[in-house]
Amino acid sequence: MNKPIRTISMFCLLLFVALMLNATYLQFWKADSLDDDPRNRRVIEAAYSRERGAILVGRDPIAESVPSDDRFEFQRAYPVPFRYAPITGYFSYFSQTGLEQSQNEVLSGEDPRLFVTKLVDLLSNNPNKGGSVQLTIDADAQEAAYEGLDALPGAVEGSVVALDPSSGKILAMVSLPTYDPNKLASHDLDEVSDTYDRLLADESEPLLNRAIQTTLPPGSTFKLVTAAAAIESGAYTADDLVPGGATYQLPLTSGESGLIDNEGRDCGTDRIPFKQAMAQSCNTTFAALANEVGADAMIEQAEAFGFNSDYLEDLRPQARSVFPSEMDAAQTGQSGIGQFEVRATPLQMAMVAAAIANNGVVKRPYIVDEVQSAEYDVLEKTDDSDLSQAISAATASDLTALLVETVENGTASPAAIDGITVAGKTGTAQSGQDDVAPYAWFVSFAPAEDPQVAVAVMIESADIPRGEIAGGQLGGPIAKAVMEAIIND
Incomplete structure (x- = not known):
């Protein structure tokens, strides 16, 4: 050769x-x-040719497959689209998001737990059906959260999350603005593409689930963490006096740039009762307490509540809430009032409130309660699990007393419920940008003596004058409605 x-x-x-x-x-x-x-696309086309399982809230589907008379055999449908879109996501020819993506193996019928069902279908020559997913969501709480947030004026950007403190079940999860997933699940692929491009270009980011994907400064709601660190240090109880005063000069600073004030609230002149400091949301108190316990103790306490970690396993993606490390004394003081580089998701702040309600135990949050066969037989039920013992039961009891005082005689009074003891805290966080209004926050739980629900409300933007933005006035009534929906269920 x-x-x-x-x-x-x-x-x-x-x-x-x-x-x-x-x-x-x-x-x-x-x-x-x-x-x-x-x-x-080949996998998606095959999935369109089988009956995909339902996503259920109670007995009602919030995502289901219905027969189609076009080249695909089934059409994905969302009966209550706007209220649940941030949770369900969408199942389209181009992609999937939300639970449609994270629970795809179950819904498509490919999950190993559905082996027996697949085998029976094969032997009986029936088409393979997907399994169903039963959620932890309470329909009444979800409705109350959605309607409360949507009733705010203008184009609202915000979120509401409600948790069962004793288990970690997510009882409500709302994000605005929202969208209609039916338009993304359409078999008209040109319409799907146009809709997706329009939603993606929208500056308000309607495809974003703000409950778990948006982190913002939590403002004064973070004072729960600072108070927890102070009490856990052994230096204070709920009945003690704490630093007060009209102003507090941050260490390492001078002049107005490093001066903390209380925006006119009554915070005394020297030492004041801890209950007064919480009820009046005294910035001077909590900046001073953060520096007393120190940066190391602050980050340890924040991380015990879930900051700087991932914990939501059945709905992705989840943005990490952030508490910064290697802070100087001035930065530590700012972090004590939920500013500097502290950032949290609404889910994270609901977890902080829920941990206090649950004797200091942080439960892992979850939204999938059961995995079911196509015939709704339970294949697996989610067991609750502990993430950490963030604080002692005694500290949780002290914090509860402070938060009850804040509802009964302080800034969180809009969340008060007749005949029910409510614990709550307001927050108004500066955005750090002159052209961006402050963010309004509210966290609460009830009944305080036997908590059934913990709530976090975050309002990123609404058509409200800058001077009228306040977590109590805006978020309190929404949290109240959600708590009532659970308690009266």
């Missing part, structure tokens, strides 16, 4: 080997990841 033929033969052999290696890599090593890739 002459040299040119030998060279061409070797080249062809190398091409053949490369082809075999590539085929082996794609079919064996990459097969699972390619199947799971939401851009895989």
